[in-house]
Amino acid sequence: MSALSQRREPASVRHSAKVIDGALAVLTVVIFVAVALASGVQSPWGGTIPVIPLALFLGALLLVRRRWPMIVLLLSIAAIFAYHLTNEPPNGWIWPIWAAYFTAAATPRVRWVAAIGVAQLVYSAVDFRWVIDRNMARYLTHTVGEALLLAFIIGAGLLYAASLRWRDRLRETDGRARAAEERLRVAQEVHDTVAHTLAVVGVHLNVAADTLEEAPAEAAAALRLAQDVRNRAMADLAALIDVLRTSPTGTVPQPDLASLGAFVADARATGLEVTLDERGDPSAVPATCAVAVYRVVQEALSNTLKHSGATTAEVTVAYQPDSVSVEVVDNGHGSAGGAGIKEGHGLAGMRERVSALGGTLTAGPVPSGFAVKARVPLADSSP
Known part of the structure; x- marks a missing residue:
């Protein structure tokens, strides 16, 4: 089967191919009959093999x-060969079946096509030798032409096949690039989930260790909270890893703005006094932007x-008509040296995520402690 027919094309492309084939069929019939009549054939229905x-x-x-x-090429050559044996040739051996040659030349069997073509040319040159004595110029024009x-025709078929292969490689490369982007996104999500889970669980474990002997009930409550956070994180990670194991185009449940309240509640459960101030209407925020805000x-x-x-x-989240502004300010001293948190994969990932949406993110010490500020425009965040 031809390489042309093995490719799975969209319905619109297949329809266009049928239209092209029909047009070539009609064009071949019309031109062949017209050239035969112009060459002196008296009746298109006469002769051993009629023209029409x-x-x-x-x-x-x-x-x-x-x-x-x-098969189409060989049957076409056989038909032309039979016609030449029984009738005056209509003006050539190759041009009436050029479309068959072109199609066959675009397949891996192009060497066979070239060999068949050369054999046909040799036969036509020998068959037309009677013209040499009468008109050498006509003979040379016919054979060389x-x-x-x-x-x-064979060169055009080779170029067409090469263009198809190049198109397939571009599609494959594009598919790999999209898969890599998706896996990078999943890796960022895994980092965010693991980092948050370890931070929250670590705080609860510290609380449990400190109160295990003096307040067993408080230690048990801290352990239960740590277990709840761990279970939710494991569910998220299972969904994310499933994407990596199966198709890169799979979907993963994404956090949204409605999840901010639950997340802040988890942070409060560690003993951190967190206030959440949401201003404006979040309903118009696109999903991509909402995930970025949540992750910040x-x-x-x-x-x-x-x-x-x-x-x-x-935590202050302001929903504006053209953007979402996020500000997280704590009263901490940053790193142990007081110089602020060293920017690692987390903040770098957040900066890249926000920048990809056309926004900005800054993080650094402020008079009251440490602040992370981000602005994400809505216009550039449509999914």
Whole structure:
């Protein structure tokens, strides 16, 4: 089967291919009959092999040229050969079946196509030798012209096949690039989930260790909270890993703005006094932007729990007509040296995520402690 027919194309492309094949069939019939009549054929229905039935046969073969290119080529050559044996040639051996040659030349069997073409040219040159004594120029024009035409047709078929292969490689490369982007996104989500979970669970474990002997009930409550956070994180990670194991185009449940309240509640359960102030209407925020806002808050509070030694944090999310502004301020001292949190994969990932949406993110010490501020425009965040 032809390489042309093995490719799975959209319905619109297949329809266009059928239209092209039909047009080539009609064109072959019309031109073949016209050239035959112009060459002196008295009746298109006369002779051992009439012109019109032969033209219809050649045209009909082109309707299946993509499925059986070599069969179409061989049957076309046989029909032309039979016509030349019983009738005065209508003006050539190659041009009436150029479409069959072109289609076959675009397949991996192009060497066979070239060999068949050369054999046909040699036979036509020998068959036309009677013209040499009468008109050498006509003989040379005929033989050389048909040779050049065959070379051009085979070359065009090779170029067309190469363009198809190049298109397939581009599609494959594009698919790999999209898969890599999706896996990078999943890796960022895994980092965010693991970092937050470790921070929250670590705080609860510390509380349980400190109160295990003096207040067993409080220690048990802290352990239960840590277990709840761990279970939710494991569910999220299972969904994310499933994407990596299966198709890169799979979907993963994404956090949204409605999840901010539950996340802040988890942070409060660690003993951190967190206030959440949401201003404006979040309903118009696109999903991509909503995930970015959630992850900024998550990363900022996770850093607060892990590094700053803060006791309070204020989260402000302002929904504006053209953007969403996020500000997370705590009363911590940043790193142990007081110089602020060192920017690692978390903040770097947040900065890249926000920048990809056309926004900005800053993080650094402020007079009251440490602040993370981000602005995400809505216009550039449509999914």
